[in-house]
Amino acid sequence: MLSWDCPPGHSSTFSVSPSCSRVDAHAVESGTEAPAYSQVNDWEAAAGHPVRLVPGYPSVKHRPPPPRLPKTCLCRHCLRQPGFSVWFDRHYDPAIAPVWTLENQELSPDVQRWWMMLQPQFRSHNTVDILTQLFKIIPGHNPYTQLNPLSCRRCAVVGNSGNLRGSGSGKEIDGHNFIMRMNQAPTLGFETDVGAKTTHHFMYPESAKNLLANVSFVLVPFKALDLLWITSALSTGQIRFTYAPVKAFLRVDKEKVQIYNPAFFKYIHDRWTEHHGRYPSTGMLVLFFALHVCDEVNVFGFGADSRGNWHHYWENNRYAGEFRKTGVHDADFEAQIIDMLVRDGKIKVFRST
Structure with missing residues (x-):
């Protein structure tokens, strides 16, 4: 299974950031990480084209966004809410x-x-x-x-x-x-x-x-x-x-x-x-x-x-x-x-x- 290892909060919906690297999920679980673009079909290898992951492909594992702190009030904007400034x-x-x-x-x-x-x-x-x-x-x-x-x-x-x-x-x-x-x-x-x-x-x-x-x-x-x-x-x-x-x-x-x-x-x-x-x-x-x-x-x-x-x-x-x-x-x-x-x-x- 292939996934993109991106920093928290980085979205891969529309484009892939150079800071994200493609890894083999099974290799990560076993303690060894496969090199980028390691899984290719024979015909693609022969053609010299590595497989690039399509954004939004079902097998992609997305990290959940960081948890939000509970609001400190019911105002639209709570001035004491941390994390905004x-x-x-x-x-x-x-x-x-x-x-x-x-x-x-x-x-x-x-x-x-x-x-x-x-x-x-x-x-x-x-x-x-x-x-x-x-x-x-x-x-x-x-x-x-x-x-x-x-x-x-x-x-x-x-x-x-x-x-x-x-x-x-x-x-x-x-x-x-x-x-x-x-x-x-x-x-x-x-x-x-x-x-x-x-x-x-x-x-x-x-x-x-x-x-x-x-x-x-x-x-x-x-x-x-x-x-x-x-x-x-x-x-x-x-x-x-x-x-x-x-x-x-x-x-x-x-x-x-x-x-x-x-x-x-x-x-x-x-x-x-x-x-x-x-x-x-x-x-x-x-x-x-x-x-x-x-x-x-x-x-x-x-x-x-x-x-x-x-x-x-x-x-x-x-x-x-x-x-x-x-x-x-x-x-x-x-x-x-x-x-x-x-x-x-x-x-x-x-x-x-």
């Missing part, structure tokens, strides 16, 4: 939780040191002691541990770029399961372009505002004082100032308060933005949070507007390009990361025309 798979680490919990409250020395140096002018504290008190007020568990392969969690990450103005993206944004916004991000009066719904709002103490009861407040802490502030703002109201005035009391659903994990923060800085800028922008922090808790991620309101101006959608000053000029973040490198995520089918970016 070597670059993404090499950088992505699903083991690092995006939220700070009782389980991971003790930071490794290198993470603790890096995090404390983000705003070194503030006195250090024992973060475990602070979190122990905080987790008496808010949940201390990770709500994203169970990702259901029988569901499709679609998430919208909504930035604050002026390119949302006139986009008409509101209905599209509101159609997602999770809608993540950051800092000020007003929706009242801008519903047509930015949507009306919010499920997650990422803020610092200095940008914090009251939220509706069904919205998760996600604190992005840069210092131990931020943890003391959220503990105070949900209880005694003692802390009213960090480096700027902050809300003494915060009206949010305590059961939906989450703390951004500094280890996850550093993971983005190390693996993804690769130390470009002092630390990643809020937009990148929210984007990668979504990449770790969602099955599909769509991005709105990132980057400059159609005229190349950097400003917020609620601002009339088109030249308020503070983000790009601070030097704290590397907007150009972060834009490259986003472009690569789009290229590899991990996210979609919606921009107004």
Whole structure:
């Protein structure tokens, strides 16, 4: 019996690759391999024509395709599905939780040191002691541990770029399961372009505002004082100032308060933005949070507007390009990361025309 020994995934339906060699199947089973074109009829040998296997001939043994991994979700394209992007798979680490919990409250020395140096002018504290008190007020568990392969969690990450103005993206944004916004991000009066719904709002103490009861407040802490502030703002109201005035009391659903994990923060800085800028922008922090808790991620309101101006959608000053000029973040490198995520089918970016 004759067969073609081809590499896995190589199809011999239409043509024969030079990398495939013809072998005698019985000889292979007995431990000896016949030379190529060894079986010929007498008349063919006399004519000097070796027998060439006809593709699709019934005696050909085809190797089965490599097994497919089970899908991680019911979306058409599951962003966490391995095997589609070597670059993404090499950088992505699903083991690092995006939220700070009782389980991971003790930071490794290198993470603790890096995090404390983000705003070194503030006195250090024992973060475990602070979190122990905080987790008496808010949940201390990770709500994203169970990702259901029988569901499709679609998430919208909504930035604050002026390119949302006139986009008409509101209905599209509101159609997602999770809608993540950051800092000020007003929706009242801008519903047509930015949507009306919010499920997650990422803020610092200095940008914090009251939220509706069904919205998760996600604190992005840069210092131990931020943890003391959220503990105070949900209880005694003692802390009213960090480096700027902050809300003494915060009206949010305590059961939906989450703390951004500094280890996850550093993971983005190390693996993804690769130390470009002092630390990643809020937009990148929210984007990668979504990449770790969602099955599909769509991005709105990132980057400059159609005229190349950097400003917020609620601002009339088109030249308020503070983000790009601070030097704290590397907007150009972060834009490259986003472009690569789009290229590899991990996210979609919606921009107004």
